[in-house]
Each structure stands twice: as structure tokens, then as C-alpha cells.
Amino acid sequence: MILSLLGLMPGAFAQGLLWAVMAIGVYITYRILDIADLTAEGCFTLGAAVTCKLVTLGWDPFTSTIVSFLAGLLAGLVTGLLHTKLKIPALLSGILTMTALWSVNLRVMGQSNIPLLKQTTIISLLEDVGLTKNVAAIVAGLVLTVFVIFILWIFFNTELGFSLRATGDNKNMIRAQGVNTDNTLIFGIMLGNGLIAVSSSLVAQFNGFADISMGTGTIVIGLASVIIGEVVFGHRNLLHSLIAVALGSILYRIIIALVLWLGLSSNDLKLISSVLLAIALCFPAIRNIFTKNLKNSIKKGGSENA
Template identity: 55%
Template sequence: MDLIIPTISQGLLWSLLAIGVYITFRVLDIADLTVEGSFPLGAATAAACLVAGWSPIPSMIAAAFAGMLGGVVTGILCTKLKIPALLAGILTMIALYSVNLHIMGKANLSLLQVDTVFSLYAISGMSQANMILIIGLITVVLTAVGCYLFFGTEIGAAIRATGCNPHMIRANGVNTDITIILGLLLSNALVALSGALVAQANGFADVGMGVGTIVIGLASVIIGEVLFGTRSFKNCLISVILGSIAYRAVIAIVLQMGMPPNDLKLFTAILVAAALSMPLFQSKFNKRKAAKN
């Protein structure tokens, strides 16, 4: 039980990042590396606001808004300046490193002596681990329901259609530049919100905490799709959330088995590569099976 609750709690907090990555990677069909900058941007913004005396909710709203701006910058570089999406994300990510340093004033900002969303709203007698679990669950449920409802609207459907067939949606009179920017805006807002929550849970914000977040997000998406399926958009959202928890569970297990923490990034990269290559191996296996029959 000592390991289960923190694992699920961290999985829920990071699932917001996974949903953001899912929106760009699967819905828009864009490999967006902005998340490596917008995740610490959300953490830095929330931490700076909390240290300045803001209450947790406005601090997280400010973090999400900062993430939106990061997504808009990438969207403008991609659509208006015709810079390839991958390169646009890299440029924004690099720029946000300096922005995050300016927001915090230094490379690391401690929140140990500051009231966070987990301490300020803690129920008397409840441990912080349980509070992280409850607030994480509430936030993820509200986010997932909001995304499901939004992508069922006309604007949301246009964003999904942009990723599926941009030529068709343009032929129907939709400005795909706007839909791409909106998708990137929403994605990075969720990523920044995830960063704000993770920073408060960990007790600090660090300028380097975004390194490898794109791989973590992809791992959650791929693991969720492989284990829980992609039958519908609602199923995809649930799969991504459960995939994030499953990824955290895998990390906790391998750490308990004695894997050095320094090897986690390598392990995650191998895990994602293996998950991405599974359809290929499955196809070859099915062909060989059919040939034998």
C-alpha cells in the first residue's frame, strides 16, 4: 500500500501531460517538442506565483495560461512562418528554457515552506499522499470530461479532422492554421498544468525538470493504447490516463528490482520503441501464422 498510492497519484498528475501529448501526437498528427519547455514553464509559473503569495488555484490558472502562450508561439511558427512542426517545437522549447529562468529568478525554486494546493486544501488528519491522490483524481476526471465534451463540438471536430485529413477540412472552408494553433494551445495548457501539479507535489520547480517529458508522454500514450485499446475517443482518453498510471507502475517496479535511477530515461526510451514496434511484429507474426495454415 505504501507504494501503490504514490504510484497512482504520480500517474494521475502526469496523465495531464499524457493527454496533452495525445492531442498533438494522435489528434493533430504533430510531433510537438514544445512540451519539454511548457512542462517546466507551468511548474516555474505556479512556483513563482505561490512564492509571491498567490493562492494555489490562481497560480495553476496562470501556469495553464503560460502553457497556452507557449503552444500559440509554436503554432504561429508552424502555420504562419511555415517552419516544420518538429523544428518549431524545438525552437520554442529552447526559448522557454531562458523564459523559465527569468520567471523563477534561478534554476530551482523550493516550495517546502509554501502552501500548495495539496497542503492548503488538505483534510485534517489526511496524509499528503492521499491528498495528492484525491486532487489528482478530481483534476484528471474534470479534464477528461472537458476534453471529451470539447472535441465533440464543431470546433473540436474540426481540430480532429485537421489531423485526419487537412485537405478535406480545408475544402470545407475551415482555416487549418487556426485549428492547429488551437490544438497546440490546448495541449500545452494541459502540459503546463501537469507541471504545476507535479512541482507542488514534489515541493520544488526546476528548470531542467522538462527533460524527457515527451518520451514519458509518448510512453503513457503508447502503453495505454496497447493495453486498453482505441475503440473510440472516450476510450482513448481513458486509455491514456490508465497508460500513465501503468507507466508509473512499471517504473516503480523496476526501481524496486534495483534499476539505477540514472537508467530510467534509457529504459523509457527502450519501452516506447518496443511499444511502437509491436504492431509491426504482430503483423509479421500474423502473416507467418497465416502462411503456415
């Protein structure tokens, strides 16, 4: 039994790293910009669809992955324009783009599913040098995650990066400094969705297919990874937060693997994801209540002894 659980860990670790960049993309919109962007649901499928379509047309996997990033930027641009220029609420803007992307993704793929049978992918290239599929995914996911965290850490310490972070913290204050908050919001939403698309590109190359429904539940998975990472690993500064989100993605996948190992059906994954997110969201409140009660008990005990 224990050996079977250990056998699930490489796959869970690989999936966690491949989805980590998606979680970072969600972190940018949810935590830094402080908006609820549901574009992720459609954008995740978009990145996979673009990559698989181009690979089947003979494009090399690296170029296909870059194009998927550009497609994600474009999806984020649409949401950003709807929100900032047309004054549609962020939540509704994301829903509109997500809904439109369902048709766009079908147009891109030409069918509901594109298999990658014998096409060359980033994962298969790593397998060709002697790595197993899970190890190849771990290497690809780790390289991408470290690269993204490093680039974002540098970017968010630039003037534009500080402006973007300040837009989420206090829009009125940064607007008073002469910063166009519409532009920073649009850029942030584009960046987040671009990262989500890149993540889905690698996930599709690992799974060997793109499917029209593969983005369902993406926002819940991303938020769960963000919250779990913050609760377990903390968020002292930006770099620490980015690393925590990536680790949260891995931990989320390990928890899912553990739950499946205990005998739950894979059909319950969406339910499990929602429950995990609910627990992670309410954990700080529960911890505060417990800490407060503990302090009151200690204080009461000290008064009685006196």
C-alpha cells in the same frame, strides 16, 4: 520484498495521475493533430516555474495553477504561429520554442530551482484535512484528470472540436469545407501545451519544488504513456482513447516503480523510458508478425492433415 513493492504503488499511482493530463496534452498534438511538438519539454518546466513563483509570492495555489495553464497556452501559441504563419516545420517550431523557454523559465524563477518549503499548495490543503501526501496527490490528480477528460469529450463533439480532429485526419478535405486549418492547428497546439503546463503545476506542488531541468524527457514520457495506453487498453473512440492515455500514464509509472524495485538505478530512468517507448511502438508490428505466422502455421497444418 513484495511488501516493499506494494509500498511503492501509492506513489506510482499518484505520479501516474498527476502526469496523466500531460499525456493527454501530448495525445492532442501527436495523435489528433498528427504533429511532433517538442514544446512540451520547455512547457512542462514553464507550468511548474510559474506556479512555484506565484505561490512563493503569496498567490493562492488554485489561481497559480490557472495562470500556469495560461502560460502553457501562450507557449503553444508561439509554436503554432511559427508553424502556420512563418511556415516553419512543426518539429523545428517546437525545438525553437523549447529552446527559448529555457531562458524564459530562468527569468520566471530567477534561479535554477524554487523550493516550496512552507507555502500552501493544493496538495498541502488536502493534507490538512487528514490525507497522506500520496492520497492527496491521487485525489487532486483524479479530479483534474476526470475533469479534463469530461471537458475534452464535450469539446471534441462541438463544431470546433470536429474541425480540429478533421485537421489532423485530412487537412485538405477540411480546408475544402471552408475551415481555416491554421487556426485549428494553433488552437490544438495551445490546448495541448496548456494541459501540459497544468500537469506540471500539480507535479511541482506534489514534489515541493520547480527545477529548470524537470521538463527533460517529458515528450518521451508522454509518448510512452500514449502508446502504452493504446496498446494495452485500445482506442475504439475518442472518449475511450482519452481514458486509455490516462491509464497508460498510471501503468507507465507502475512499470518504472517495478524496474526501480528490481534494483536499477534512478539514473537509468531516461534510458528505461526510451526502452519502454521503443517496445510500445514496435509491439503492434511484432504482434502482427506473430499473428501472421500463427495463421500460416495453422493453415499449413490444416493442408497437411487434408
